[in-house]
Amino acid sequence: MSREIGENIKRLRRTAGKSQEDLAEAAGLSVSTVQKAEQGRTVRTETLHAIARGLGVTTSKLFAADSPKPVVSDDATKRSLMPIREALMPPVGVDGVAMVPVHTPGGLAELRKGVLTTHDLYAADDFGAVARALPQLLRDSEATVALAEDDNARQQAERVRTLTLLVCGKFLTQVRQYDLAYSALTEGIRTAQSAGDRSGAAVGVIGLGWLLLRQDRFTDCYNLAVRAAEEMEPRISDTDPARVGIWGELWMRAAASAVRDNRPQEAKAARRMVARAAAGLPKEGAAFPTTWGGFGPVTASVKSVEDYLIRGDGRAEARAVLRLSERGVLRRDARKQSGNTTAVNWGRHRLDVAQAHVLLGAHQDGMEVLAAVKAAQPEWIKHQPMARRIMSDVLRTRKRTLSAEMRDMAAHLGVSG
Incomplete structure (x- = not known):
């Protein structure tokens, strides 16, 4: 966190006529946490949400430009992704022409198949294979557009190029290389x-919304998602599940940003639109590339449950997550x-469940959920800050000796006591 954010919190608190004790009570935090935030020390984003609610402002209002803190070296990541960066x-x-190696790509159908295969590798958390495949796919898709002989061929090539870029953006966002992903x-x-x-552009907007979050x-x-959702709203007679799925995903992005920004009315309205879209799909709908991450009644429900722990990390919110995770x-x-x-x-939903267990002091229950996620998605969970926070909370609050399972999980996530 920056010194400027701490100063903003202090200024807004004083403007509201609140003491640190008043703000702590309104936000459901300890006084020491409020003091820590005002000093510019590192606190969780969820803590900033709570402080914003206590002050009656949006979370965004707390943020301000400031001198960046030194970045811990990520040279290894930069080197491993250099081929993607170059492509x-x-x-x-000076002539405006990109200096890229000349490639003679194969057929368009074969190229599209390669892109979708790479997305399957991404879905299977084989990030190394994805990183190796993308540079060639990026160059070949660009060359295919450049070599198109007529408008129809160019448009078909551009659709495959779009698909390649969206897979690339999805992977880079997952591994937190945000500028490249953008x-x-x-x-x-x-x-x-x-x-x-x-539709392809709208799927890209859904992905860009994830990056912005x-x-x-x-x-x-929020603004991006709402505008796109209004443009993509299905007609009453439109029963195309792909169109409904895109519309529902866009409203999910709007809801997720509104709840994080302490805009409860906008969040509630967006969730209503998500529910409306989900009601039109009795089953989970098509996945990428027809939609970004799939949409349907289950997806809508897990994202709604997620809101509780964004609004707060108290016992009431934790109980709500556990209750709703077994309903409907x-x-x-x-x-x-x-x-x-x-x-x-x-996996993200199960991390919410694990966090709820830990918040209620049920460390073993939380660890069992974490272990199940690790067994199913061992590589994915390494890239989840939430998993590391949960494990850190266990290490910090558990009074008994850590079990072997807990030590193994901490090592897997790179969390130390």
Whole structure:
């Protein structure tokens, strides 16, 4: 956190006529946590949400520009992703032409198949294979567009190029290379527009919304998602599940940004639209590339449950998560009928459940949930800050000796006591 954010909290608190004790009570935090935040020391984003609620302002209002803190070296990541960087962001000469190696790609169908196979590798958390495949796919898709002989061939090539860029943006966002991800996603959206592919552009906007959420750009995400959702709203007679799924995902982005930005009315309205979209899909809908991450009644429900721990991390919110995680379409028998959400969405939901257990002091229950997620998605969980926070909370609050399972999990996540 920055010194400027701490100063903003202090200024807003004094403007509201509140003492630190008043703010702590209104936010449901300890006085020491409020003091820590005002001193500019590092606190969780969820803590900033709570402080914003206590002050009656949006979370975004707490943020301000300040001198960046030194970045811990990520040279290893930079080196491992250099081929993607070179393919995605080639140097441009004075003539405006990108200086890229010449490639003679194969057929368009084969290229599209390769892109979808790479997305399957991403979904299977084989991030190394994805990183190795993307540079060639990026260059080949760019060359295919450049070599197109007529408008129809160019548009078909642009659709495959769009798909390549969106897979690239999805992977780079997951591994937290945000500037590269932004470049891939925005170029993908523009390429889809050039191809006349409004659905492809909308899927790209959903991905860009995820990136903006990762960067705490809540207002930008909300405005982007609402505008796109209004443009993509299905007609009453439109029963195309892909169109409904895109519309529902866009409203999910709007809801997620509003709840994080302490805008409860906008969040409630957006969740109503999500529920409306989910009501039109009795089963989980199509996945990428028809939609970004899939959409349906289960997806809508797990994202709604997620809101509770964003609003607060008290015992009441934790109990609500555990209660709702076993209700309605989230019951095991119900999911057999409706289908399940994606592995990523389900894994994120199970981390919410694990966190709820830990908040209630049920460390062993929380560890059992974490262990199940690790068994199903061992590589994915390493990239989840929430998993590391849960493990850190266990290490900090558990009074008994750590079990072997807890020590193994801490090592897997790179968390130390």
